[in-house]
Amino acid sequence: MAASLIHLQRWLLDRRQLPFAFGTSDCCLVLADWACANGYSDGAASLRGTYSLRDEMEDLLKSSGGALGLVDGCARRAGLKQSSKRTPGCVGVVGSGHDVLRQWGAIWDGQHWQIHWGIGFEALHAPVLKMWRV
Known part of the structure; x- marks a missing residue:
């Protein structure tokens, strides 16, 4: 179930x-949404709506x-x-390994790396801590 770049661009644009x-x-949670859009189960279902x-x-x-x-838990459930290779559509966790x-x-x-905060997504360069293929 490899995500295509065109599918990703359309998904982000939407x-x-x-x-x-x-x-x-x-x-x-948007990572789980992306995985679901590519045919995976919702690994974050148990988290949705539990905090606001x-x-x-x-x-x-x-x-x-x-x-x-x-x-990591959501990715395993899904x-x-x-993955150790960045491919378009893979999901990851970026940022600090200490905080x-x-x-x-x-x-x-x-x-x-496209990160959802504010409205929509924002491109960011940051150290990747772990990633998974979608």
């Missing part, structure tokens, strides 16, 4: 006005080992395979 919302549309405030999200991140631990509140879920578009 979400250019998507507002960030903790627990429904945040930087980690920044403090709740921070507590979840701290108790899960950051976005790295949270996304059946994604870890769990400075980690973000992201989608590789072939040139940048």
Whole structure:
């Protein structure tokens, strides 16, 4: 189930006005949305709607080992395979390996990591901590 670059570009474009919302549309849950759009099961189903405030999200991140631990669990439940090669459409966790509140879920578009915060997605260059093929 390899994601195509055209499919990814269309998917990101369709979400250019998507507002960030903790627990429904945040930087980690959109990774599960992308995986679902490519035929995988929703590895984040158990998390959806369980938090809606920044403090709740921070507590979840701290108790899960950051976005790295949270996304790793979701990726395993969805059946994604870890990858060491960046390919368009792969998902990853980028940011700090030391500060769990400075980690973000992201989608590789072939040139940048696309991170959902604010409205839509924003391109970012950041160290990748782990990634999975979609």
